[in-house]
Amino acid sequence: MDYEDPIAxxxxxxxxxxxxxxxxxxxxxxxxxxxxxxxxxxSAVFFNFIIRTTLETPMGIRTLQCQIESGxxxxxxxxxYFGVIEAQGRGSLHVHMLLWLKNSDVPxxx
Numbered sequence: 379m380d381y382e383d384p385i386a387x388x389x390x391x392x393x394x395x396x397x398x399x400x401x402x403x404x405x406x407x408x409x410x411x412x413x414x415x416x417x418x419x420x421s422a423v424f425f426n427f428i429i430r431t432t433l434e435t436p437m438g439i440r441t442l443q444c445q446i447e448s449g450x451x452x453x454x455x456x457x458x459y460f461g462v463i464e465a466q467g468r469g470s471l472h473v474h475m476l477l478w479l480k481n482s483d484v485p486x487x488x
Contacts, residue, residue, distance in 0.1 A: 421469075437456055
């Protein structure tokens with residue numbers, strides 16, 4: 379959940395030193411949840427950060443201003459991808475994503 383992640387708390391304005399992070403320090407769970415509920419923009423920025431990092435690091439996809447670069451990721455080269463973003467009942471965002479891999483088998487027609 380976004381409110382449990384210290385990076386989300388940094389985006390919400392908490393002063394957390396990520397270089398010397400101790401998970402029992404900082405705001406309690408109620409404060410963390412309140413931070414995200416009171417700052418939906420910080421929650422959206424955190425979501426964008428996580429999605430971009432997930433695409434870039436393991437998948438090899440970099441999104442630039444006007445183009446997308448695809449390198450080799452953990453599954454190979456991604457030829458294309460499509461994602462739909464939805465809001466859950468409590469307002470947090472999540473994504474459903476499909477990836478098309480270069481040189482992968484095409485399913486046979488039924």
